[in-house]
Each structure stands twice: as C-alpha cells, then as structure tokens.
Amino acid sequence: GAVVSQHPSRVICKSGTSVKIECRSLDFQATTMFWYRQFPKKSLMLMATSNEGSKATYEQGVEKDKFLINHASLTLSTLTVTSAHPEDSSFYICSARAGTSGSTGELFFGEGSRLTVL
Amino acid sequence: AQSVAQPEDQVNVAEGNPLTVKCTYSVSGNPYLFWYVQYPNRGLQFLLKYITGDNLVKGSYGFEAEFNKSQTSFHLKKPSALVSDSALYFCAVRDPASGTYKYIFGTGTRLKVLA
Numbered sequence: 001g002a003v004v005s006q007h008p009s010r011v012i013c014k015s016g017t018s019v020k021i022e023c024r025s026l027d028f029q030a031t032t033m034f035w036y037r038q039f040p041k042k043s044l045m046l047m048a049t050s051n052e053g054s055k056a057t058y059e060q061g062v063e064k065d066k067f068l069i070n071h072a073s074l075t076l077s078t079l080t081v082t083s084a085h086p087e088d089s090s091f092y093i094c095s096a097r098a099g100t101s102g103s104t105g106e107l108f109f110g111e112g113s114r115l116t117v118l
Numbered sequence: 119a120q121s122v123a124q125p126e127d128q129v130n131v132a133e134g135n136p137l138t139v140k141c142t143y144s145v146s147g148n149p150y151l152f153w154y155v156q157y158p159n160r161g162l163q164f165l166l167k168y169i170t171g172d173n174l175v176k177g178s179y180g181f182e183a184e185f186n187k188s189q190t191s192f193h194l195k196k197p198s199a200l201v202s203d204s205a206l207y208f209c210a211v212r213d214p215a216s217g218t219y220k221y222i223f224g225t226g227t228r229l230k231v232l233a
Contacts, residue, residue, distance in 0.1 A: 046221075097219050
C-alpha cells in the first residue's frame with residue numbers, strides 16, 4: 001500500500017512557541033490530505049482538509065489562525081501549531097488520498113505526531 | 119445527519135476464539151465502508167473496505183467484514199483471534215455522493231485478546 005510519512009513522531013515544546021508537523025506521501029501524489037486530532041478517549045476529530053495549491057478547508061470550531069495548514073506540493077502538507085498552549089497537547093494524524101485510489105477515496109495514514117506543550 | 123456508531127467501547131475475547139467488532143452507520147445512499155486498526159502511538163492501518171459487490175469482504179491479517187444493507191451494519195470479524203490483534207479498531211464511512219473524500223469515523227473499539 002501507499003506510504004505516508006509523518007515527522008516528527010514526538011515533539012515537546014514550551015508554551016507560546018510554534019511547532020511544525022510534516023506529512024509526506026512517499027510513493028504517490030496526494031491531491032488531498034487530511035489532518036486529524038486524536039483525543040485521549042480515542043476519538044478522531046477531523047481538523048481540516050488540505051488541497052494542493054489552495055487554501056485548506058477547516059472544520060467548524062477549528063481555529064485556522066492557530067492551526068496553519070500548507071499543502072505546497074503534491075507530496076507534502078504541513079500543520080503548524082502556532083503559539084502552542086498545554087491544551088494543544090494531543091496526537092495529530094495526517095492522511096492522504098492517492099490519486100490512483102480513484103473514486104473509492106481510500107485514505108492512507110501517517111504514523112502520527114505526539115505533541116506535548118509544557 | 120451522517121454518523122457511524124461503534125457501540126462497544128471494549129471487546130474482550132480469548133485467544134483462538136472468534137471475534138466480532140460491531141459497526142453501524144447512518145448514511146443516505148450507498149456508502150463506502152472501511153475498517154482501520156491502530157496500535158499504541160501509531161497511525162491508522164487500513165484493514166479492508168466495502169465499495170460494492172460481494173457483501174463479505176476479506177482484508178488484511180485474516181479479518182473480514184460483512185456489509186448488511188438492511189441492518190446498516192458492517193461488523194468486523196475474525197474466526198480465530200490472536201493476542202497480537204489487541205489494538206484499537208475504527209470503522210469509517212464515506213458518502214460518495216457528498217463530493218468530498220471526508221471520512222466519518224466511529225469512536226473506536228478497543229479489542230483485547232487474552233492469552
């Protein structure tokens with residue numbers, strides 16, 4: 001199957017700093033990428049849909065100025081958590097849709113990034 | 119509104135016994151259905167999908183799922199559970215008529231296989 005690489009897998013930062021998480025599709029071109037946040041009680045929350053070359057579409061309740069998403073190429077999307085606070089601590093997961101998956105829209109997921117804000 | 123329900127927070131099963139993880143959905147039309155598995159501190163791994171055709175779908179690691187349109191269910195099954203199957207399982211649905219590739223995820227079911 002297609003491979004999605006997410007980096008870093010773990011990051012610890014101080015409150016008020018910004019953190020960038022990268023999501024790369026290694027062996028396919030991803031026209032669309034999705035960013036999720038997973039809460040301790042395990043549910044996955046879709047944060048935004050990232051389309052290559054255009055602005056991300058954010059889900060209701062997600063602050064776009066807080067969570068900056070950039071999808072500058074067909075293989076890379078980045079999520080930047082700006083001015084991070086302890087409540088932003090979470091597990092962030094990206095996923096990508098391969099163009100070859102056609103209309104079935106099968107998604108491939110990254111390994112996730114554990115953010116801890118002190 | 120579209121939704122996916124995984125009614126069991128946790129399922130415990132003895133090794134070697136059959137396992138079932140339940141999923142029901144509420145989507146108009148003909149949904150695409152997926153199962154994913156997540157191991158601790160890892161991303162989600164694709165197990166299987168139903169798009170059309172045969173209602174019984176076979177996937178990775180010996181898992182299978184049966185699509186039941188009348189009951190709007192897509193339960194995940196395995197004839198003989200392994201301890202290594204212990205993980206978090208997510209059911210997901212996509213409505214192809216929505217024009218988006220958004221998935222709706224269930225809340226997840228933690229499977230614990232006891233030796």
